[in-house]
Amino acid sequence: MKKRKFMALALSCVMVCSLAACGSKDTGTSQPAPEPAPAPAPAEKTDDGAESDSSADSQTPTDTAADASQAADITLWTYPVGNWGDSETVNSMISNFNAVYPDIHVTVEYLDYTNGDDQINTAIEGKQAPDLVLEGPERLVANWGAKGLMVDLGDLWTDEAKSLIYDSVQSACKSNDGVFYEYPLCMTAHTMAVNRDIFEAAGALQYLDETTGTWTTENFQKAVQAVYDYGQQNVGAVYCSGQGGDQGTRALINNLYGGTFTNAEHTEYTANSEENIKALELLKSMDGINFDASIAGGDEVNMFCNGTFAMAFCWNATQEKNNADQGNINFDVLPMAFPTESGEPQLCGGIWGFGIFDNGDPAKIAAAKTFIDFMANDEKQAVESVKASNFWPVKDLGNIYDGDALMSEYAKFIPYMGDYYQVVGGWAEARTAWWNMLQQVGSGTDVKTAVEEFVTTANAAASAQ
Amino acid sequence: MSKNNSMSKALVRRETIAGYAFMLPSLIFFLGFVIYPMVQCVFTSFFDATMNREDIFVGFANYIELFQDKVFLGALKNTVIIVVVSVPVTCIFSLWVSSVIYDLAGPACSAFRCIFYLPVVTGSVAVAVVWKWMFNNYYGIFNYIGTNTGLIEKNINWLGDERFALGCIILILLTTSVGQPIVLYVSALNNVDQSLVEAAEVDGATKFQCFWKIKWPQIMPTTLYILVITTINSFQCFALIQLLTSGGPNHSTDTIMYYIYYNAFKLYRYGYGNAMGVVLAIIIAVLSAVQFKMAESK
Numbered sequence: 081m082k083k084r085k086f087m088a089l090a091l092s093c094v095m096v097c098s099l100a101a102c103g104s105k106d107t108g109t110s111q112p113a114p115e116p117a118p119a120p121a122p123a124e125k126t127d128d129g130a131e132s133d134s135s136a137d138s139q140t141p142t143d144t145a146a147d148a149s150q151a152a153d154i155t156l157w158t159y160p161v162g163n164w165g166d167s168e169t170v171n172s173m174i175s176n177f178n179a180v181y182p183d184i185h186v187t188v189e190y191l192d193y194t195n196g197d198d199q200i201n202t203a204i205e206g207k208q209a210p211d212l213v214l215e216g217p218e219r220l221v222a223n224w225g226a227k228g229l230m231v232d233l234g235d236l237w238t239d240e241a242k243s244l245i246y247d248s249v250q251s252a253c254k255s256n257d258g259v260f261y262e263y264p265l266c267m268t269a270h271t272m273a274v275n276r277d278i279f280e281a282a283g284a285l286q287y288l289d290e291t292t293g294t295w296t297t298e299n300f301q302k303a304v305q306a307v308y309d310y311g312q313q314n315v316g317a318v319y320c321s322g323q324g325g326d327q328g329t330r331a332l333i334n335n336l337y338g339g340t341f342t343n344a345e346h347t348e349y350t351a352n353s354e355e356n357i358k359a360l361e362l363l364k365s366m367d368g369i370n371f372d373a374s375i376a377g378g379d380e381v382n383m384f385c386n387g388t389f390a391m392a393f394c395w396n397a398t399q400e401k402n403n404a405d406q407g408n409i410n411f412d413v414l415p416m417a418f419p420t421e422s423g424e425p426q427l428c429g430g431i432w433g434f435g436i437f438d439n440g441d442p443a444k445i446a447a448a449k450t451f452i453d454f455m456a457n458d459e460k461q462a463v464e465s466v467k468a469s470n471f472w473p474v475k476d477l478g479n480i481y482d483g484d485a486l487m488s489e490y491a492k493f494i495p496y497m498g499d500y501y502q503v504v505g506g507w508a509e510a511r512t513a514w515w516n517m518l519q520q521v522g523s524g525t526d527v528k529t530a531v532e533e534f535v536t537t538a539n540a541a542a543s544a545q
Numbered sequence: 546m547s548k549n550n551s552m553s554k555a556l557v558r559r560e561t562i563a564g565y566a567f568m569l570p571s572l573i574f575f576l577g578f579v580i581y582p583m584v585q586c587v588f589t590s591f592f593d594a595t596m597n598r599e600d601i602f603v604g605f606a607n608y609i610e611l612f613q614d615k616v617f618l619g620a621l622k623n624t625v626i627i628v629v630v631s632v633p634v635t636c637i638f639s640l641w642v643s644s645v646i647y648d649l650a651g652p653a654c655s656a657f658r659c660i661f662y663l664p665v666v667t668g669s670v671a672v673a674v675v676w677k678w679m680f681n682n683y684y685g686i687f688n689y690i691g692t693n694t695g696l697i698e699k700n701i702n703w704l705g706d707e708r709f710a711l712g713c714i715i716l717i718l719l720t721t722s723v724g725q726p727i728v729l730y731v732s733a734l735n736n737v738d739q740s741l742v743e744a745a746e747v748d749g750a751t752k753f754q755c756f757w758k759i760k761w762p763q764i765m766p767t768t769l770y771i772l773v774i775t776t777i778n779s780f781q782c783f784a785l786i787q788l789l790t791s792g793g794p795n796h797s798t799d800t801i802m803y804y805i806y807y808n809a810f811k812l813y814r815y816g817y818g819n820a821m822g823v824v825l826a827i828i829i830a831v832l833s834a835v836q837f838k839m840a841e842s843k
Contacts, residue, residue, distance in 0.1 A: 321704075
């Protein structure tokens, strides 16, 4: 009996030791042993005036970069922002970077939106956070930045950068107390789209302005009715089975009567305003518009492409490009801004850029800043970096999509980009509460009751953060 | 004598050590990936635990919140409905199918077993995608058949209407649940002592009497096993919910497992999620114990 106890004890010790061994890997602040620096790049590589000179033109970051020219291994984790999720494209850009900074080695890991957050959060818990991450302000600023995990990128935000980058983007990249946790690279404005063939056949094109891509709320109603009367039973759907593509339903409801999702300070949810209630009641009452709790944004896009719906609320240039490339669309797509009473839409935008996790290693942080500076500010590389995303630059880089009819068409929506409110607290809970609210409205719950419940839930989450 | 005794003890010791050595890999795995997480789950349920900050001890606050959380109580109710409907239906249906096919000729029996077992070996994502397409509001086959035969006036949003969504989930769950019980029952029925059945038939017993008095007692252990695993599987219904409805519409298909996932891996409320996990484990343990007791008493 004693022997058995002894064996059990010994086994427990083995177990504890093995677990301890699993957790004892030092991943904290210790300086990694630098790899031998590779041989300097041939002189002609760095003599490419545009690259090296434009980098040198930058102010503080390049000073930091000069210090960072020593060997440093950094990791970049990138969400699938266009071709930033494609290893061939990213490797090509890293080659450009290494041509100028041969001693900084960048290892890339590609995330997806299903598991990416889990991977990063797990890495943070395990003190294995990446040095660099490419994503938007809702994660870099409102989530990890607010938790004190990110490096202040104030030195990248030089006066010159501030003068060049659009104001709406700047405000999204900093926290409420003014600390910049993101350096932006690209942006887009999410639109909606209509099936031009059906609209034409239904005589509904008269209600929209094809040139500017705008329409009024009144004309939107007339157009939907015309398409419905034409025989298209399912004109559009307020999809709400999950959070996928929810920027479309938010933008639709906020735009119809000029409502807002949060207050201007991004501290409180305001979706229970009279304007939003009126918009929801309007949508609920319209023939041809269904609140559909069985589909999400991705399903809606597919059903728009296969002709089930005559309009899609979850749309942007990339959607059209991808679906056209795959041969999914056999009709004319007409991208449109969301309808408004005023005719001045406020589109929901997407901003993507770089953030640096504070891993406590000044050399890595400096190298990461050098990387950001090169990718976003180098005159030649910045264009390539933005084009890789399939979106638009956050500052005037000229017409980078010259000759690309699709991208040129969608470029007209960029000036309509509205407030980037996604940096509000409690965002994850609010997104879930939003589609739950739409489901309630769809199943007959009083609109005011449903939005009040949404706002209560979302604000509670915001204040708890 | 004493020399033999000490040799015997040495032999026993060597065998014991060898036994433990052979067990060691799986024991380490079991302790590390089953026991340790279970203990950690119970421990964490007493904390406000989330990502990127220290855990805060909150005592029973998570448990108190749990039973005041309307969504959790709704999820509990939905889970109970799934269990109450799917467990007996699965058992009865699979027993009926097995009774019909177990004495068929070899290939026929194998073919039926294959057909019923296919949904079990098919990936749940593939199963969910096919069912989602069949239930589609706009061009799903059920609506097509229903409207064309006059069974329904207009399309029904099967997965988007809270009156139907949970029923649809249960139906899909049944199709993926009956395969294994059918295989087990066929095997159990084949193992029933045929001489007893033949003797009863000679004595004039009806088919029902043969089944109830002879076969049923002999397949009782299999039934118990099927009851327990079906109950556990039904309580742990997650993938279908995640893939088809995300708990909606209006939380009408939320289950405890899905709500645990949502809290732990979407909101990162590990303490709260673990408290739910503990409650779920207790419920399953109690039910399993009751099932075993009932079986023993018979």
